[in-house]
Amino acid sequence: MQRRAVRAFSGFARQLFSAAFRVVVTSIVFTTCVVIVLRSMGVPMPSAHELLRQVEGLSKIAKIVS
Numbered sequence: 001m002q003r004r005a006v007r008a009f010s011g012f013a014r015q016l017f018s019a020a021f022r023v024v025v026t027s028i029v030f031t032t033c034v035v036i037v038l039r040s041m042g043v044p045m046p047s048a049h050e051l052l053r054q055v056e057g058l059s060k061i062a063k064i065v066s
Helices: 002-040 048-065
Strands: none
């Protein structure tokens, strides 16, 4: 009985991690394609440093609000 529960949980965990991995890979590919298209159209894109600075600003605002 216990072995069956472990196998069921193992299968569930494997499917969960597989789905999460597919989501991460798909989002990376989608984001890369969108950035390439926007840059080819001449849209200015922020650098990684600017994006991190904006995220830090959002976390500070969240701390103030909460």
